[in-house]
Amino acid sequence: MPQKIPATVITGFLGSGKTTMIRHLLDNANGRRIALVINEFGETGVDGDLLKGCCGPEDIIELSNGCICCTVADDFLPTMEKLLARPEPFDHIVIETSGLALPQPLVRAFAWPGISTRVTVDGVVTVVDGKAVAEGRFAENEDAIEAQRQSDESLDHETPLSELFEDQIACADMIVLNKTDLLGDAEADDVASRLQAEARPGARILRAHKGALPLDILLGINAAAESDMATRAAPHHDSEEEDHHDHDEFESFVLDLPEVADVATLTARLADAIRAHDILRLKGFVAVAGKPLRLTVQAAGPRIETYFDRPWGTESRASRLVVIGEAGLDRAAIEQAIRG
Numbered sequence: 001m002p003q004k005i006p007a008t009v010i011t012g013f014l015g016s017g018k019t020t021m022i023r024h025l026l027d028n029a030n031g032r033r034i035a036l037v038i039n040e041f042g043e044t045g046v047d048g049d050l051l052k053g054c055c056g057p058e059d060i061i062e063l064s065n066g067c068i069c070c071t072v073a074d075d076f077l078p079t080m081e082k083l084l085a086r087p088e089p090f091d092h093i094v095i096e097t098s099g100l101a102l103p104q105p106l107v108r109a110f111a112w113p114g115i116s117t118r119v120t121v122d123g124v125v126t127v128v129d130g131k132a133v134a135e136g137r138f139a140e141n142e143d144a145i146e147a148q149r150q151s152d153e154s155l156d157h158e159t160p161l162s163e164l165f166e167d168q169i170a171c172a173d174m175i176v177l178n179k180t181d182l183l184g185d186a187e188a189d190d191v192a193s194r195l196q197a198e199a200r201p202g203a204r205i206l207r208a209h210k211g212a213l214p215l216d217i218l219l220g221i222n223a224a225a226e227s228d229m230a231t232r233a234a235p236h237h238d239s240e241e242e243d244h245h246d247h248d249e250f251e252s253f254v255l256d257l258p259e260v261a262d263v264a265t266l267t268a269r270l271a272d273a274i275r276a277h278d279i280l281r282l283k284g285f286v287a288v289a290g291k292p293l294r295l296t297v298q299a300a301g302p303r304i305e306t307y308f309d310r311p312w313g314t315e316s317r318a319s320r321l322v323v324i325g326e327a328g329l330d331r332a333a334i335e336q337a338i339r340g
């Protein structure tokens, strides 16, 4: 029987550093032929665009018809079939889920007939924004929450963010504690022990800056994750319960902007909008007056990064930002805050 192609599922909350890690992986692939399947929440393929520079576009498949965990049968499985039908086989398949995806339904799909004989899940790698965890973005003051829960059994303090985070951690074979440059040693130790407490037994926690980990560590875990799904559920799921996932809890929209006059003003406005409206993630490309290069804008929570990445060339100089947050975003107010 031919060997199964290994597939690595890379998951992790919005902006934790999945694309950055994959970029590093592809830059250091040493001739290994890696197919990439990427799925983003919200329109416009920002991640795909950022990754096209480092592997052939024919090796990248973007799944943009919604969240991968909810469209497994319609979208993901046909994509796998197409990948597997390519005449030249890949050495490895890397799948980047959207930051709002539950990895469990996706991994379970690898047990489906037609796929299970040809591909296996080599490992689930969950990337964590260490700073966001340290700042309590997923669970504020866990001790206080636990105390309240103890005193009133009927209280349910799970938020959409905390549940998603727990699901992504519980499924992992390896957890990448990323953004260590933003953490002190004691803070990193604290985050690591919190992650270990929620992880499945044996899951490794690796610290990283910009996801820079050797390919041989990230790939080749040999977990066959699709065969032991029972051990990969977060405690808030009953054992028999199907994965419950409600994307209505989150929303995204695309903001088209005119050319901006200057980067500092834009950044200040973005910072105000993110703070005022609790925006979880904001990313895209912006045209700056007088600049032939495209400005890439990335914000994960309160931290904003901007850099000029490449000339616009023949492409139209259209500024577009994807804005993602919990449901109920005030689009008009956000647009006004960013446009000024």
Ligand SMILES: Nc1nc2c(ncn2[C@@H]2O[C@H](COP(=O)(O)OP(=O)(O)OP(=O)(O)O)[C@@H](O)[C@H]2O)c(=O)[nH]1
Pocket: 012, 013, 014, 015, 016, 017, 018, 019, 020, 021, 040, 047, 098, 099, 178, 179, 180, 181, 182, 208, 209, 210, 211, 281, 298, 299, 300, 304, 305
């Ligand atoms: N300071 C710091 N920033 C990082 C690190 N890794 C990634 N980032 C930044 O975090 C932001 C988000 O990184 P991405 O790699 O796009 O995150 P992602 O998980 O792919 O995001 P989504 O696909 O939107 O969920 C970017 O501005 C990155 O440059 C890190 O180790 N330290």
